[in-house]
Amino acid sequence: MPMKETKRERFIRVAEARTNKIIALMELLGNCSNRNNYEYTDQEVATIMKTLDMELAALKAKFDQQSGKKRDRFKIKAD
Numbered sequence: 001m002p003m004k005e006t007k008r009e010r011f012i013r014v015a016e017a018r019t020n021k022i023i024a025l026m027e028l029l030g031n032c033s034n035r036n037n038y039e040y041t042d043q044e045v046a047t048i049m050k051t052l053d054m055e056l057a058a059l060k061a062k063f064d065q066q067s068g069k070k071r072d073r074f075k076i077k078a079d
Helices: 007-031 042-067
Strands: none
């Protein structure tokens, strides 16, 4: 009977696989930058980048919440 996978082992296996999938998909999206094959505007690219930035920020926030890490409060001037 095989040993049960630990939560740590499962995290490593799943996180590595999912990260590699995301990297591969980003490389495919990058292929769309070839102007010999595609036509696009700077605004369309900005929209894509803004969306990806927002999703990455949301992902970071999920991991920050789980670790109990607190964000610094917003201040206009340093005290």
